[in-house]
Amino acid sequence: MKVASVLIPLPVDEAFDYEVPEAMVLARGDQVAVPLGPRLMRGVVAEVRETTGSNRRLKAVEQRLTDPPVPGGTLDFVEWAARWTLSPPGEMAAMALKGLRNPAPRPERRVRRVGERQPARPTAARTTVLEALGERAMTAVDLARAAGVSSGVVKGLIDEGVLEVVEIAAVAAFDPPNPDHRPAELNPDQAAAAESVSAATAKGGYSAFLLDGVTGSGKTEAYLEAVARTLRADPTAQVLILLPEIALTQDLIVRITTRFGAAPAEWHSGVAPPRRRQVWEAVAAGRCNIVVGARSALFLPFPKLRLLIVDEEHDGSFKQEDGLVYHGRDLAVARARIEEATVVLASATPSLETLWNARQGRYGWLKLGRRHGAATLPDIRLLDLREAPPERDQWLSPPLKEAMAETLQAGEQVLLFLNRRGYAPVVLCRACGHRLTAPDTDSWLVEHRYTGRLVCHLTGFSTPRPKHCPACGAEDTLVSVGPGVERVEEEARSLFPDARTAVFSSDTVPDARAARALIQRMTDGEIDILVATQAAAKGHNFPRLTLVGVVDADLGLRGGDLRAAERTFQLLTQATGRAGRADRPGRALLQTWTPDHPVLMALAAGDRDAFIEAEMAEREAASLPPHGRLAAIILSGEDAAAVERVAGALAAVIPNAERLEVYGPADAPLALVRGRRRKRLLVRADRDVDLQGFLRAWLSRVKVPGSVRLSVDVDPYSFL
Incomplete structure (x- = not known):
C-alpha cells in the first residue's frame, strides 16, 4: 500500500503516517484533510512511499484539497528550519499555511x-x-x-x-511590474552593486551579498535596480524584500510603485486577514512578482523565488523570540540556498556575523562609501554632561538647547532620540524605596503621563497611578525616576512653546497607519521637534531634519548583554544618520557621561572599522559569535520547585563534548514573568561543533513534565 507522511500544523515532533486510498494520487507538497482524533485537520504531504504493510492499522487520508500544493522549495525550507531551530516541524508547517487560515474575501x-x-x-x-x-x-x-x-x-x-x-470569487490582481517604467539615476557604486547582484541572479544558483553603505548612500535604489534587471531577464521571477518594521513598508511600497508602475504585495500583521489569504494564493499561483513583508513572509509558497533582500539586516526585530523562535536574516540566507536564489543583506551598520561572513568570502561585499547626490554625512559631536550638565529636573543640556534654538530659527527640524518609551522608566516610593513592578513579574512599571497609567512593557499590564505606595501604604510618596520620551517632549514644549512637537514611539503610534501618518507629517515639515525612540531611527528620510540630539547615549552600554556595544553603535549610527539629506548639512549631538567610551569615541570619529576590530577581537578571545556559537535553554513554570528539578536534571546529564561549555542553570535576569519562574542554561560551542546535534542528544535524556515549559533559542539575541 501507499503511505503518506503528513505534516499537521500543530506543535508535534514528527509527521503522521496515513494510508493513501487506491483511487487517490498524492505527491509531496499536496494539501490534504486527515483525521486526527475526532477532527479533520489540514496537512501537507511531506512524503509518499510504498510499503508492504504496517504493524498497526493506519487511518486513511480523507481527501486531497483543491488548494495549491506547497512548492518543493518551501517544504524543504520548512523542514530545514525545524531542524535548525529544534522546533516541531508541524509548527513550521503552520507558518507556511498561515495565509490559508484567514477567511476568503467575500465574493x-x-x-x-x-x-x-x-x-x-x-x-x-x-x-x-x-x-x-x-x-x-x-x-x-x-x-x-x-x-x-x-x-x-x-x-x-x-x-x-x-x-x-x-x-x-474575489481574486487579488497584482499588475506585472515594468522594469523600465521609471529607472533611477545611479552613481557608479550603485550601478556596480546592482550589476553584481543581477549577474549572480541571471547565472542561477545560490549567491549571497552584503550591501554595505553609509546612511543615505542609496542602498534602496541599488537593490531596486537589481530587482528590475532580474525581472527584465525573467518576467516570471519572484522577489521578496524583508523589512524589520511595519512602519518602513509604506515608504518602500511607494518607491517600488513609482519605480515599476505597479504596487507590490504586502505581508505583515497590519494586512487585513482576507487580503493575506489573497496574497498567499497569488504568490502560490505565481501571479505576484514582488512581496514586501515582515520576517514571516519567508514562509510564503514562492514557486519561483529568485531574489531575496533583507533590508536593515542588522536589526534585532528580525529575531522572533515569542512562540516559534527564529532569526529572519539567517533563515532568509537558508531559503536562498535551498531555492538556489540570490540573497542581499543590506545595512549601513552590518551585524558582526554578516561582516565576518563577508570577510571570509562567504558573501560578496558590495560597498557604497558616500551619500547619494550632494548630501554629506552629519557632523557628530559628544556633549560631556560632566562639563555641561542639564539643569535640575531637566534632561537637555545647555549646548543641545542652544543647537535646537539655532535649528528651529533656520526653519529646520530637530529629532530628539531617547530609547525609552513613556514618561519615566522607574517609579519608586521615597518612604520605603519600593520599586513598582507588574504583578507576578520582575518587570518595572513605566509611567505614561498622557494616560495617567503605569504600564509593563513586557506583559502589557496597565494600572492607574496609585496615590498610596502598595508596599508601605504611604501617601503621595511615589516619584518618577529617569526620562522617557513623554518627559523629554514635555521639556521641549516648555523650552520652545511655539514649535510643533510630536512623539514617535510604539505607545503613541500603535499601528502602521498611524506610523505612516506621522512620518508623512514629518516629511511634509508639519513637525518641528520629533521626540522618538528607535522607531524613527530606521530608514526614514526627512529632508528638513538637520539636528539629531541623543538624550542618553550611554543607555545601551549598560548591562551584561554580549551585543550591547554592537547594538548601541548600530542604533546611534542609524539615529544620527537621519540628520542632513539632499543639500542640507546635518549634525548630531550625543549627550553622555562617558565620552571616553570606545563605542562613542568611534562613533564621533566616524571610524566604524576601529570599533569593529576592537569588538571582533573581544569576541574572538572569548569564542563568542561570530567566532563561536550560542544556544539558550529556558525553563519556565508556575511551580518554582518543578522548574528547579528539571533544571537540575538537565545539568546532571550533560553529554560529554569537546570545544563546548554549558553555563548554569541560573535564574534568568527576569526570573518571574506572568507568574512563571524562569531558569536559563547557556551553551557555548566552537563554530565547527554540531550544536543542534548536541542539544538533541542532551534534551532526549530528560522527560520534561507538562507543568514546565522548555524552549530552545539557537543563536540568542536577548538574554532576559
Whole structure:
C-alpha cells in the first residue's frame, strides 16, 4: 500500500503516517484533510512511499484539497528550519499555511448579460449600458460609471432580466511590474552593486551579498535596480524584500510603485486577514512578482523565488523570540540556498556575523562609501554632561538647547532620540524605596503621563497611578525616576512653546497607519521637534531634519548583554544618520557621561572599522559569535520547585563534548514573568561543533513534565 507522511500544523515532533486510498494520487507538497482524533485537520504531504504493510492499522487520508500544493522549495525550507531551530516541524508547517487560515474575501457581486436577451424598451441609455458591458462581468456601480448613466438604468435592466447578478470569487490582481517604467539615476557604486547582484541572479544558483553603505548612500535604489534587471531577464521571477518594521513598508511600497508602475504585495500583521489569504494564493499561483513583508513572509509558497533582500539586516526585530523562535536574516540566507536564489543583506551598520561572513568570502561585499547626490554625512559631536550638565529636573543640556534654538530659527527640524518609551522608566516610593513592578513579574512599571497609567512593557499590564505606595501604604510618596520620551517632549514644549512637537514611539503610534501618518507629517515639515525612540531611527528620510540630539547615549552600554556595544553603535549610527539629506548639512549631538567610551569615541570619529576590530577581537578571545556559537535553554513554570528539578536534571546529564561549555542553570535576569519562574542554561560551542546535534542528544535524556515549559533559542539575541 501507499503511505503518506503528513505534516499537521500543530506543535508535534514528527509527521503522521496515513494510508493513501487506491483511487487517490498524492505527491509531496499536496494539501490534504486527515483525521486526527475526532477532527479533520489540514496537512501537507511531506512524503509518499510504498510499503508492504504496517504493524498497526493506519487511518486513511480523507481527501486531497483543491488548494495549491506547497512548492518543493518551501517544504524543504520548512523542514530545514525545524531542524535548525529544534522546533516541531508541524509548527513550521503552520507558518507556511498561515495565509490559508484567514477567511476568503467575500465574493464580488457583478452583473453580466443574459444570453441575447434585449430590453423591451431599448432607450439610448440602456443601449449605452449594454455596449459598455459587452461580454464582461462588472459591478453595477462600475458599469453605471463606465456608461455615464444613473444606477437606476442598470437596475431596470436587471429587473427586466436582460442582466443578471452573479457572485464571483474575489481574486487579488497584482499588475506585472515594468522594469523600465521609471529607472533611477545611479552613481557608479550603485550601478556596480546592482550589476553584481543581477549577474549572480541571471547565472542561477545560490549567491549571497552584503550591501554595505553609509546612511543615505542609496542602498534602496541599488537593490531596486537589481530587482528590475532580474525581472527584465525573467518576467516570471519572484522577489521578496524583508523589512524589520511595519512602519518602513509604506515608504518602500511607494518607491517600488513609482519605480515599476505597479504596487507590490504586502505581508505583515497590519494586512487585513482576507487580503493575506489573497496574497498567499497569488504568490502560490505565481501571479505576484514582488512581496514586501515582515520576517514571516519567508514562509510564503514562492514557486519561483529568485531574489531575496533583507533590508536593515542588522536589526534585532528580525529575531522572533515569542512562540516559534527564529532569526529572519539567517533563515532568509537558508531559503536562498535551498531555492538556489540570490540573497542581499543590506545595512549601513552590518551585524558582526554578516561582516565576518563577508570577510571570509562567504558573501560578496558590495560597498557604497558616500551619500547619494550632494548630501554629506552629519557632523557628530559628544556633549560631556560632566562639563555641561542639564539643569535640575531637566534632561537637555545647555549646548543641545542652544543647537535646537539655532535649528528651529533656520526653519529646520530637530529629532530628539531617547530609547525609552513613556514618561519615566522607574517609579519608586521615597518612604520605603519600593520599586513598582507588574504583578507576578520582575518587570518595572513605566509611567505614561498622557494616560495617567503605569504600564509593563513586557506583559502589557496597565494600572492607574496609585496615590498610596502598595508596599508601605504611604501617601503621595511615589516619584518618577529617569526620562522617557513623554518627559523629554514635555521639556521641549516648555523650552520652545511655539514649535510643533510630536512623539514617535510604539505607545503613541500603535499601528502602521498611524506610523505612516506621522512620518508623512514629518516629511511634509508639519513637525518641528520629533521626540522618538528607535522607531524613527530606521530608514526614514526627512529632508528638513538637520539636528539629531541623543538624550542618553550611554543607555545601551549598560548591562551584561554580549551585543550591547554592537547594538548601541548600530542604533546611534542609524539615529544620527537621519540628520542632513539632499543639500542640507546635518549634525548630531550625543549627550553622555562617558565620552571616553570606545563605542562613542568611534562613533564621533566616524571610524566604524576601529570599533569593529576592537569588538571582533573581544569576541574572538572569548569564542563568542561570530567566532563561536550560542544556544539558550529556558525553563519556565508556575511551580518554582518543578522548574528547579528539571533544571537540575538537565545539568546532571550533560553529554560529554569537546570545544563546548554549558553555563548554569541560573535564574534568568527576569526570573518571574506572568507568574512563571524562569531558569536559563547557556551553551557555548566552537563554530565547527554540531550544536543542534548536541542539544538533541542532551534534551532526549530528560522527560520534561507538562507543568514546565522548555524552549530552545539557537543563536540568542536577548538574554532576559
